Amino acid sequence: MLVSRLSSVFYLLFILLFFSFSSANGAKKEKDLLRHVSAEECKTCHEDIYSQWEGSMHANSTALKDPIHGAFYTAVVGSPEKEGVKKNGKYPICLQCHSPAAAKDGKTDLTSNEVYNEGVNCVSCHTITRFKGTKKPSGGLRLGMQAYAFSDTSLQGPGTNHAEADWEHPIFASSANPEVMKTNAVCMGCHDKRNNSNKVALCQTGDEIAVSGDSNNCLGCHMPIVNGKADHSLLGGHSAKMVGKGLVMTLSTLSKDAKTLVVNIKLANQLPHKLPTGAPFRNIYIKLTGYGQDGMVVWTSTQSHPAKDDKKAMLMYSLGDAKGDPAPPPKATQVLGDTRLKPHETRKLKYFLPAAKIVKVRAVAYYDLLLPPMKKKFTKPEHEELVTSKIIAVAEKIIE
Numbered sequence: 001m002l003v004s005r006l007s008s009v010f011y012l013l014f015i016l017l018f019f020s021f022s023s024a025n026g027a028k029k030e031k032d033l034l035r036h037v038s039a040e041e042c043k044t045c046h047e048d049i050y051s052q053w054e055g056s057m058h059a060n061s062t063a064l065k066d067p068i069h070g071a072f073y074t075a076v077v078g079s080p081e082k083e084g085v086k087k088n089g090k091y092p093i094c095l096q097c098h099s100p101a102a103a104k105d106g107k108t109d110l111t112s113n114e115v116y117n118e119g120v121n122c123v124s125c126h127t128i129t130r131f132k133g134t135k136k137p138s139g140g141l142r143l144g145m146q147a148y149a150f151s152d153t154s155l156q157g158p159g160t161n162h163a164e165a166d167w168e169h170p171i172f173a174s175s176a177n178p179e180v181m182k183t184n185a186v187c188m189g190c191h192d193k194r195n196n197s198n199k200v201a202l203c204q205t206g207d208e209i210a211v212s213g214d215s216n217n218c219l220g221c222h223m224p225i226v227n228g229k230a231d232h233s234l235l236g237g238h239s240a241k242m243v244g245k246g247l248v249m250t251l252s253t254l255s256k257d258a259k260t261l262v263v264n265i266k267l268a269n270q271l272p273h274k275l276p277t278g279a280p281f282r283n284i285y286i287k288l289t290g291y292g293q294d295g296m297v298v299w300t301s302t303q304s305h306p307a308k309d310d311k312k313a314m315l316m317y318s319l320g321d322a323k324g325d326p327a328p329p330p331k332a333t334q335v336l337g338d339t340r341l342k343p344h345e346t347r348k349l350k351y352f353l354p355a356a357k358i359v360k361v362r363a364v365a366y367y368d369l370l371l372p373p374m375k376k377k378f379t380k381p382e383h384e385e386l387v388t389s390k391i392i393a394v395a396e397k398i399i400e
């Protein structure tokens with residue numbers, strides 16, 4: 001009895017020792033590769049940059065963290081918590097941009113290593129040595145990590161802290177790589193463009209800028225220097241304040257005759273890319289209201305939503321199927337229309353109102369992450385923020 005009990009105790013000890021050794025070895029191996037270094041490690045010394053990044057969509061880009069990406073990923077690809085998931089028989093392309101570390105390892109279970117669920121983390125950008133371009137010689141697209149060469153042993157930095165020639169990163173090997181880290185190159189692998197499997201263009205911010213011929217650097221607007229350091233909040237569509245910076249909306253009126261008041265709304269896109277840019281379902285719409293004495297609403301440009309009854313006030317990208325009916329991004333086979341503001345475009349919207357009753361007109365521009373039909377899929381209380389239209393600009397005028 002005693003012998004067998006002792007031997008089972010030894011057996012147990014042996015197993016424990018074996019596993020602790022093998023995991024210690026595993027951990028050491030992983031530590032050797034920069035791709036497996038967690039943002040938590042950088043946090044110890046770069047606390048303010050870490051907290052900016054932590055609140056950004058880069059830190060929340062995975063299917064387990066971003067409910068909108070998660071809904072699409074699960075529907076189009078499968079579970080983000082299973083290994084070996086394939087799309088059309090291939091490794092899911094989404095992870096090349098939404099979870100770079102998982103893509104480098106060829107893994108699909110985002111819970112199997114903490115860095116996978118960190119999304120676009122510090123080392124996703126700070127190991128890029130070169131941007132290869134998104135066009136394959138064969139004509140196809142190289143996306144996300146495929147578009148970059150990267151190092152697994154040396155951090156890449158802008159070189160702004162290399163004022164003294166002998167500066168070295170205190171814990172990692174490092175290189176000053178301003179050609180990548182201070183130019184659009186660092187963003188383009190993931191933000192240039194992307195097609196669905198029917199070759200219909202979905203996101204195309206980089207292309208928009210190329211067409212605009214504007215050499216503006218993404219970093220100037222998206223990573224301004226705040227308190228002496230590059231801001232890593234990387235604001236975009238999830239910040240109404242940021243979207244509002246892109247649009248200047250003004251309003252002018254003229255009385256055509258005693259009966260008609262003509263209102264001109266001028267929309268001016270301040271940006272070198274489209275407004276709105278990015279995901280194909282981002283949209284902006286404008287509502288005009290005429291007020292009478294006592295602040296009573298006497299006229300509105302729309303009875304429900306401009307998407308239904310005032311299409312000129314709807315800035316959106318429309319995707320469709322072969323029959324020309326609206327289709328969601330993964331299924332679209334053609335572009336039906338694109339009424340978003342082009343880079344630096346100025347556009348006028350003209351309205352005719354009943355002059356007699358109106359003493360004030362007011363135009364409000366709203367931004368939405370999702371198109372109205374898609375909002376119905378996000379009904380949980382925690383999704384409220386994602387489905388609420390945000391005011392991004394207001395213009396008004398008192399009629400003399």
Ligand code: HEC
Binds near residue numbers: 054123124223
């Ligand atoms: C989306 C890509 C991206 C991610 C993610 C990212 N960085 Fe950066 N980081 C950059 C770029 C680009 C610069 C250079 C900006 C410049 O010089 O204008 C930079 C600059 C820096 C600098 C120098 C700051 C300065 O201005 O002196 C530090 C330090 C840094 N990053 C740390 C981090 C840490 C820590 C994380 C993760 C918490 C992180 N970065 C995540 C792209 C990124």
Ligand code: HEC
Binds near residue numbers: 039045156170176
């Ligand atoms: C032990 C402290 C420490 C840790 C941990 C640390 N850093 Fe740094 N890092 C520094 C110091 C100090 C500097 C120089 C001054 C500064 O920028 O704050 C620096 C500078 C940088 C720079 C600017 C380099 C340049 O070219 O200008 C980058 C980028 C950077 N770190 C990225 C990272 C990333 C990514 C991690 C995590 C993988 C990390 N650091 C972890 C201390 C640390």
Ligand code: HEC
Binds near residue numbers: 066097191222235239
């Ligand atoms: C490794 C791929 C990758 C790189 C490199 C990268 N991004 Fe991103 N970026 C993403 C992904 C993925 C998202 C979307 C996350 C989501 O909404 O689920 C995103 C989101 C954004 C957003 C939108 C934020 C919002 O509020 O919706 C902005 C702005 C942005 N990135 C700017 C940049 C800039 C500027 C650079 C270059 C300094 C850059 N990114 C580099 C992958 C990348």
Ligand code: HEC
Binds near residue numbers: 209238243273279
């Ligand atoms: C002149 C300033 C400016 C420059 C330059 C600029 N952007 Fe933007 N960007 C903005 C503003 C403002 C917004 C918010 C309005 C919008 O979403 O269209 C924005 C939005 C975005 C978004 C959010 C899309 C989404 O779906 O949420 C992405 C991604 C983005 N920009 C990437 C880039 C990239 C990549 C570059 C460089 C090639 C770049 N931007 C250059 C100002 C700028």
Ligand code: HEC
Binds near residue numbers: 093
């Ligand atoms: C080339 C890089 C890239 C690839 C590949 C990619 N995405 Fe994205 N995705 C982005 C970027 C960048 C954004 C955010 C900025 C924008 O809107 O352009 C984004 C945003 C999204 C959004 C909107 C998220 C939000 O917060 O509103 C969804 C949904 C999405 N992607 C789904 C997918 C799915 C599903 C796949 C794979 C079938 C995929 N993406 C492949 C780069 C990519």
